[in-house]
Amino acid sequence: MPEDLGAEAAQYLPAEITFTAIGGALVVILLAFAADFISNRVVERSIERSNGTKHASATAQKLTSYIIYAVSLVVILGLFGVPLSALGTAVGLIGLGISFALREMIANFISGLMILINRPFVIGDQIEAEGEAGTVEDIRVRATDMRTFDGRKVIIPNSKLYNETVVNNTGYGKRRFDVIVGIGYDEDIQTARDLALETLKEAESVEIDPEPAVLTDELDGSSVNLRLRAWTHTGRASVVKAASEVTQLVKEKYDEEGIDIPYPIRTVYMEE
Numbered sequence: 001m002p003e004d005l006g007a008e009a010a011q012y013l014p015a016e017i018t019f020t021a022i023g024g025a026l027v028v029i030l031l032a033f034a035a036d037f038i039s040n041r042v043v044e045r046s047i048e049r050s051n052g053t054k055h056a057s058a059t060a061q062k063l064t065s066y067i068i069y070a071v072s073l074v075v076i077l078g079l080f081g082v083p084l085s086a087l088g089t090a091v092g093l094i095g096l097g098i099s100f101a102l103r104e105m106i107a108n109f110i111s112g113l114m115i116l117i118n119r120p121f122v123i124g125d126q127i128e129a130e131g132e133a134g135t136v137e138d139i140r141v142r143a144t145d146m147r148t149f150d151g152r153k154v155i156i157p158n159s160k161l162y163n164e165t166v167v168n169n170t171g172y173g174k175r176r177f178d179v180i181v182g183i184g185y186d187e188d189i190q191t192a193r194d195l196a197l198e199t200l201k202e203a204e205s206v207e208i209d210p211e212p213a214v215l216t217d218e219l220d221g222s223s224v225n226l227r228l229r230a231w232t233h234t235g236r237a238s239v240v241k242a243a244s245e246v247t248q249l250v251k252e253k254y255d256e257e258g259i260d261i262p263y264p265i266r267t268v269y270m271e272e
Contacts, residue, residue: 111162182223
């Protein structure tokens with residue numbers, strides 16, 4: 001089938017290619033590269049002046065590049081004598097044949113455009129997808145580049161990101177975190193909860209709104225576990241910092257007040 005489509009589309013191609021047409025095509029290609037370079041700089045500066053985001057700048061630059069190269073392709077085909085009236089039919093026939101071999105690439109391209117337009121995440125967001133977590137560094141034609149928190153580069157096809165579940169950890173301005181603290185069974189639970197709540201309110205990295213809370217979580221084998229729940233600025237670094245600060249402060253406060261944080265205890269019964 002692709003061979004038949006290629007033969008039918010070939011009737012629209014010119015029989016002879018002149019040096020003039022080749023020279024003109026090279027000039028158009030050079031002009032296209034120059035126009036793309038200049039337009040990218042103009043778009044970037046314009047968006048910076050209007051306080052636009054990095055994602056908006058990247059989206060506008062990519063869309064502008066697609067338009068410039070599409071127009072250049074039409075001009076080059078015209079230089080080679082391809083009738084513009086037949087161009088749509090030829091492109092359609094060739095595209096149909098190519099689509100069988102390049103359907104994954106086309107799906108990734110369309111998905112990339114939809115990501116740039118609908119913005120489920122933007123450049124700089126921290127996401128979880130395909131078993132990996134990290135920061136989005138670039139959204140390209142075929143795939144999205146992500147830098148993991150341990151410094152690895154992960155390349156994920158756009159169709160995966162658009163059609164499957166993606167967790168955007170920085171989609172909102174604040175993010176909740178939990179810290180589990182165990183106290184001894186002989187300790188007063190309400191006193192321990194009050195001290196933990198004071199700790200959350202004193203921590204610099206904890207947001208006051210939404211209000212932090214301390215819950216009695218579970219009766220463990222050697223301790224009563226309290227869940228300290230609070231909100232902080234979005235982003236993994238902020239969450240890790242807040243959890244570390246709260247853990248240290250609550251330990252220090254419990255030591256000052258004599259609240260016991262027990263070691264795991266195991267009782268072994270020996271039969272004679």
